[in-house]
Amino acid sequence: MNIKKAFRVWQRNATVYRKLYRSSLALNFFEPMLYLFAFGLGLGGFVREISGMSYIEFIAPGIVMSSSMFAASYECTYGTYVRMVYQKTFDAILATPVQFNELVMGELLWGATKSLIYGCIILSVISVFGVVKSPYIIFVIPFVIVCGVIFASLSLIATAVVPGIDSFNYFYTLILTPLFLFSGIFFPLDSLPKILSELAFFNPLMHLVSISRGFCYGEISKLTLSSLVLLIGYLCLLTPLPFMLLRKKYLH
Amino acid sequence: MSAVKGINLTKYYKNFKALDAVNFEITEGECFGFLGPNGAGKTTLMGMIYGFIEPSEGELILFNKKVNKTTMAEAKYKIGVIPQDNNLDPDLSVLENLIVYARYFDITGQKARKRVTELLEFVSLNEWLNANVRKLSGGMQRKLIFARGLINNPELIILDEPTTGLDPRSRRQIWDKIEELKHSGKTVILTTHYMEEAEKLCDRIAIMNKGKILVVDTPKNLSLKFGGNLEYVYLNMTEG
């Protein structure tokens, strides 16, 4: 694997994005903002306080992670699928010295970059609006990248196994939406039945949200060993799979 | 010196044999044509030569080196591909398409810019530099793909139906360009459904059918041997 070649693929996606970002940035930005303000202000009127925070303060750090998750996911499902199947961008690239693994690596890194972009935008917004006060917020950024790599990998796996572009609906409805709702962004998970809150332990987004919330309010202790182990576990487990599965799908 | 040599190249798609033990040798500086009906296996064979499709069986030798993963990656710097399908980046301009493609060969900055200008002049698209490729007609897109395939100044150029969909004048322009490439010593591999094109450009022609090469010879010898023009030979050989 030549990382420079992977960077060429990343660069190609960045070049296209630079041309089109106005439309997509606004759209991807609007959704998390909607959650933040609709829930934060709307529901915040009823939910006075959670764990000593106003409701909008409670959800804001989580929205950083969920928007980062969805940014990588959109990119590496619909985006990658269109490049692979409809636009034949993969065909064009593979006629050059770029090899298949470098191509997949480029897609993965680009997905993670989208996460970083959207995660950081939400982070800046909530800092500017004074929702978040701790300087430790800066340490959220590496975890936004972890979030990006995990969900870019998961999405590329989905791209490798779906029979057609419509099937991504299943991926979003059956996997990403439950992970999103049961991540502790909107309500503390210990209010759920025990079995559900125990299951949520395996939700990588739950750990990312908890770490993000910890850092945003200066509680480094929220970064527990079990969270770290689980996230590293997911990284090791998920990242090799897109390389194998996409190759199988594409070349055979 | 041989540029490309195929030994028993075979390709299965599931149980379907798209290429059946194909043997051929293409000399450096030669223009070599593959003719054959739809589905004969021409595109599959082209893909194999530029490392896009792995042979199920057989061996490929490029620039006198047996091809494996490492040698293929190196060889690709010397190969230019003009694919049958349009795979330009539809969101990008003419210029951006070429710059992005040049980067895959590590050609960047001023060097890339210079090469792009040269190539766009070569195919008379310089006035379209900043136009989005969606705004180009089908034939103009074809010319752009042709130019893109030459970005790395390749020694071996693979043209899969380079003039399909072009008007007669554009077709002649592309022919002239291919002649120019031949004169500068490049090896050219070409597939086409136009007998006139094959006759005019190719030093030697292979006629394929159902995954097999039936015959290889110069256009002249084919006519002499089988008594008739190239089209006659083609139609006779690929019958049924």
Ligand SMILES: Nc1ncnc2c1ncn2[C@@H]1O[C@H](COP(=O)(O)OP(=O)(O)OP(=O)(O)O)[C@@H](O)[C@H]1O
């Ligand atoms: N990815 C694929 N999966 C399954 N079958 C394929 C695939 N690609 C090609 N084939 C089959 O292999 C055979 C050869 O196809 P190929 O595209 O090489 O033909 P061709 O000679 O280039 O035809 P044309 O003149 O129409 O371009 C065809 O029967 C085609 O259906």
Ligand SMILES: [Mg+2]
């Ligand atoms: Mg073909």
